[in-house]
Amino acid sequence: MIRRPMSDNPPSSPDFTGTGLACRRGERLVFAGLDFAVPASGALVLVGPNGSGKSSLLRVMAGLTPPEAGRLAWDGVALKEDPQAHRARLHFIGHSDALKPVLSAAEMLGFWAGMRGGGDVAAALARFGLSAAAPFPCRYLSAGQRRRLALARLVASPAPLWLLDEPTTGLDTEATAQLMAAIAAHRRDGGCVVLSTHAPLDLPGAASLSLADFRPRRGLAA
Amino acid sequence: MSAFRLLIARDLRLAMRQGGDAAMVVAFFILTVVLFPFGVGPEPELLQRIAAGIIWVTALLAALLSLEKLFQTDYEDGSLEALSLLPLPLEFQVLAKCVAHWLVTGLPLTLVAPLLALLLHLDPAGYGALMLGMALGTPILSLLGAVGAALTLGARRGGVLLSLLVLPLYIPVLIFGVAAIEASIGGFGARPHLLILTALLVLASGLVPFAAAAALRQALE
Numbered sequence: 550m551i552r553r554p555m556s557d558n559p560p561s562s563p564d565f566t567g568t569g570l571a572c573r574r575g576e577r578l579v580f581a582g583l584d585f586a587v588p589a590s591g592a593l594v595l596v597g598p599n600g601s602g603k604s605s606l607l608r609v610m611a612g613l614t615p616p617e618a619g620r621l622a623w624d625g626v627a628l629k630e631d632p633q634a635h636r637a638r639l640h641f642i643g644h645s646d647a648l649k650p651v652l653s654a655a656e657m658l659g660f661w662a663g664m665r666g667g668g669d670v671a672a673a674l675a676r677f678g679l680s681a682a683a684p685f686p687c688r689y690l691s692a693g694q695r696r697r698l699a700l701a702r703l704v705a706s707p708a709p710l711w712l713l714d715e716p717t718t719g720l721d722t723e724a725t726a727q728l729m730a731a732i733a734a735h736r737r738d739g740g741c742v743v744l745s746t747h748a749p750l751d752l753p754g755a756a757s758l759s760l761a762d763f764r765p766r767r768g769l770a771a
Numbered sequence: 772m773s774a775f776r777l778l779i780a781r782d783l784r785l786a787m788r789q790g791g792d793a794a795m796v797v798a799f800f801i802l803t804v805v806l807f808p809f810g811v812g813p814e815p816e817l818l819q820r821i822a823a824g825i826i827w828v829t830a831l832l833a834a835l836l837s838l839e840k841l842f843q844t845d846y847e848d849g850s851l852e853a854l855s856l857l858p859l860p861l862e863f864q865v866l867a868k869c870v871a872h873w874l875v876t877g878l879p880l881t882l883v884a885p886l887l888a889l890l891l892h893l894d895p896a897g898y899g900a901l902m903l904g905m906a907l908g909t910p911i912l913s914l915l916g917a918v919g920a921a922l923t924l925g926a927r928r929g930g931v932l933l934s935l936l937v938l939p940l941y942i943p944v945l946i947f948g949v950a951a952i953e954a955s956i957g958g959f960g961a962r963p964h965l966l967i968l969t970a971l972l973v974l975a976s977g978l979v980p981f982a983a984a985a986a987l988r989q990a991l992e
Contacts, residue, residue, distance in 0.1 A: 612856070615992075633860065637858040641853070641856050645852070647849040647852070649850070651788035664777055664858075665858065
């Protein structure tokens, strides 16, 4: 692992690690014995066929699902010791966009940013090409626009760890480029990104983790 | 604005924009109470005798109506998952949502209750106890309902299950709410009953957030 020599927020260079992780969904053991490490400014790309546990791993990383076994740590401190601090440092964008049909795009983003202590909503909307859509209720947005609005949460309020579950689904090439630019800027500032994807993405220096390698042998029985 | 107040403001704004909920609850309350004179006959003495019970039972049922959606829409559109990952603990978020729910349903019910009491010829001595009892009791209904709503999240026919779960828990509120009115009409003073309602409210606000948040985490896992 290469640490960036200069970072904007030293002295604690964030370092997100997991060791010996296993995850159970219902009766099925999805993966076991999984280790990962994401250094400051690092990116980790999760790949694998459908059902191999990419989303499950991201949910475990976010603290939504407790792992069946293993340990997650940020800077060497186990997440279990301070789940609230972990929630404060992460952005998780899952499959659903978490938008209310009756609230406008600006209100929606303002709410999510405000819940994290506030941020520059107008700039975040502009960054994902949503300035013109800002006053419209979310029910009038297209699927791609809704996705952009969900992703705009990433830049509206800063957090060092981004967990993105197939973030490019439904995005056009322009929005994908905007997302890649946002990720690059985030990593320049010392942030970490973990994302799952099926499409090849332009992420320089990103590590790759294939979930298929951690499939337990008896896991498919149930 | 603090995250707590921001969440209340969001829920109030959603209730305003989506309309319906508060109006529906109040309309149900009024309509159901109005049905009683048709059912039991219009004799003032009889209505006066059962007025307190009618108003409280109907208020419980009206409060039930709006509970199912307390967490349901947030759960379905992914907001609940995003909310649970915010720095503000889920316990406080539950409390904020209960406050918003009470402002949209419990408060209008409390304000409408004296008008319905007038309709049922409630003894004038009972109005104070009715208002105070409703003001203390309806927040308990929202809080207990939140536990039921969180537990039945994602269940099939959750609404029916929710009623079966929550209605028995509402019994103490009903007993002391009605007893407060009867006592003040009888000249004994409603104070002890209102104090018990206050104690129940304090107890519920302390315990409900933990129970409901645990149930929500279970649903999100």
